[in-house]
Amino acid sequence: MRIEPTMNDMTQTPEMLIAAMCARARAAGAILAQASDEQKVRALMLAAQALREATPAICAANARDMENAAANGLSPAMLDRLRLDEARIESTAAGVEQVARLTNPLGEIIEETVRPNGMTLQRVRVPLGTIGIIYESRPNVTADAAALCLRAGNAAILRGGSEAVESNRAIHAAMAQGIGSAGLPVDAVQLVPTTDRAAVGALLRAAGMIDLIVPRGGKSLVARVQEEARVPVLAHLDGINHSYVHSSADPDMARALVVNAKMRRTGICGATETVLIDTGFPDAASIVKALIEAGCAVRGDAAVCALDPRVSPASDEDWDTEYLDAIVSIAMVDGLDDALAHIAAHASHHTDAIIAEDAPAAERFLNAVDSAIVMWNASTQFADGGEFGLGAEIGISTGRLHARGPVALEGLTTYKWVVRGTGQTRP
Structure with a gap:
């Protein structure tokens, strides 16, 4: 398994780190595009198994996060978001399996028409590309986001909050184990290895390297993302x-x-x-x-x-x-x-x-x-993707473009036009 770079090398700037991760993500995405859906399903089932087997390690990592968070004065509600136990890890693993069992959206023919000249036009569902997810507190998002992005054929770059750093690393390691065991590139799901806030800025400025940013967190995080991003953002500010x-x-x-x-x-x-x-x-x-x-x-x-x-x-x-x-x-x-x-x-x-x-x-x-x-x-x-039958959700979008409400597999795809002709030339 790849050993991710760290920010300990003082010659590596946040921009260099993110650019390198994006390059690996793009290469992994190209492999995912050629992978069968059965292979992606197997990767997620193996990842769920790895999560269950890693439950003691994940709980131990979460205990360290909980201790640090309590010492730093996190509110009871935020501590509840952060807390993991055997039941919540089982629920997370089951959520990964649920994503694996969902209908594959890729290749779906959204619309098909035949032009008067005989050409056939189809709108076909395809992956979005490389998705950056910036999130706080809830470490289960590491698994949810990884599962959804992978099943929809996207590469993911995950940046969790500093309060959940140990939990996120333990969960990501289990997900990577499952993905690699299925023969897919572990670079398809990467976790930013630093808690340096400058890495978030580098992600937001990665135009041309990241296709969509999804923030999940408090109002200040989402506001910052929407203000600074140079790539499209799928977000909501509040749940009032x-x-x-x-x-x-x-x-x-x-x-x-x-x-x-x-x-x-x-x-x-x-x-x-x-x-x-x-x-x-x-x-x-x-x-x-x-x-x-x-x-x-x-x-x-x-x-x-x-x-x-x-x-x-x-x-x-x-x-x-x-x-x-x-x-x-x-x-x-x-x-x-x-x-x-x-x-x-x-x-x-x-x-x-x-x-x-x-x-x-x-x-x-x-x-x-x-x-x-x-x-x-x-x-x-x-108001939850799982309760809507969508499996784990990447978030709930309150905007009006691309996707709205719980965003799951279909919301992480776009489409391309496929045109089939028989030699037509335009007069």
Whole structure:
């Protein structure tokens, strides 16, 4: 297996390091383009096996990361993102296997037409090329991103956060073992070997060498990527998600959904951060009470503060905050139009849900809300590629170009035109 270069050589600049990695990635991508899908599937199945066999080593590496992160004052929500145990490693390995079992998108004929002159035109799905993934905290992204990129025929250059450096290296080693065992180039998935932030800048400036950058992390990381990148970016800034309790909502369903949407896992991007309760809903106090009893701090407008003395007044900033913690902001709204206006003003176009028995109102909500994912009578915690049947996701895109919502295999492909003729010349 290749021993990756390090930044210990003072003659090697971050730009030199990234350029060398990109060159190897491009060469590996050319080999992947000729590899069979069966070979890529085998590589992922072997990688999943390697992850399971490396569980003790991965847990030990993660323990070192957790100790350092706690000493550095990471929040409980961020520590939860970072933490690995046997169950989470098993889930990661199972996710790699799930990607291996997905339908191969490459070679799919998206569209076919025959021109009047007899030429046949096809749009055929192909890999994007070399993808750079910059991510924080969650070490499982190392395996998810590697699996998705490889199965879609792309080479990947991974740059994880410094807080997960030991975990990422252990997971990457297992993935590389599986890939190499299947006869594919280990350079198809590379991990940037340094935590130097200058390497991130070098990745972002690697125009002509990297085809797409995917950032996964906090607002400051994604903002930096979008500001500095000289290559296309697939990203979302925040998960400021809303659950709107319509006046027609079933009270028991509303309580269960709101508590789950906020509290199941507070540190994921699909967690609800703001609850909107219609003034016509008859049991608003019970929703506030249920959240507080579940351990959630509630910040509310004046009407919500009047429902329960344990509610703190919400500031203007609360409506635009992704807490990623056991904190929620709640506002009372006067009907569907008021709810739509609030979401339009404060949402991040990630995931927004309505809880309602009134079907016309729900359909209007689904049509009017401009978010990547809109839901009716479902927890926003389902905003996840695996829950959508896509396997592991590379991230959730809130933009409007190329891919939107959970980005999995299909989102990591593009297409080319294939033209077949019988000697046609253009007059």
